[in-house]
Amino acid sequence: GAVVSQHPSWVICKSGTSVKIECRSLDFQATTMFWYRQFPKQSLMLMATSNEGSKATYEQGVEKDKFLINHASLTLSTLTVTSAHPEDSSFYICSARDFGWTGPGGNQPQHFGDGTRLSIL
């Protein structure tokens, strides 16, 4: 259980294109999803927290107009990289928390998608 599907897995596009990445929780509901960015051989950097039915919370230094997040349902969050440029090329990973978690608050694992490799030419 607890499967997160991320799509597409690989995108190559021209500079100036907007790219949408989807993150779906397949067998659980997720009121909260997270978007991370990872550069080669580096760790994950949290970009934003996506909250179902409300605005995303962005980490310091992340442009909210550049990285649009929409969390319209309990199973889907999308990240749109607007007018992408080569410096936006990276590995983007989403994760989700299970809304039905019954354990102690805060002590639950996050379930990760397989990531999207974005290459902007």
Place this chain on the structure above:
Amino acid sequence: SQQGEEDPQALSIQEGENATMNCSYKTSINNLQWYRQNSGRGLVHLILIRSNEREKHSGRLRVTLDTSKKSSSLLITASRAADTASYFCATGAKAAGNKLTFGGGTRVLVKP
């Protein structure tokens, strides 16, 4: 921002040997989690240890937590070639809204 520092950054061992990696963090935590990432893939949750726990086992994995030293270790016993991956520690803290803060990771290569 990254809270955790992992040591070593890279580790190369022979199949059958044990692999140990360490993680240090800076602030108070609710829990510490270890994840594995195969090349080009997402993260797989391995084990979660709560702040009031000192040691936890899961199969060939053993995790320790020393909150007085703000450090944790992950031991993989009898390693296999399939254990080749990057391993990340991540801390969850109430003060951070229970968001995960990841360490820099340890790249483990298990040679057959």
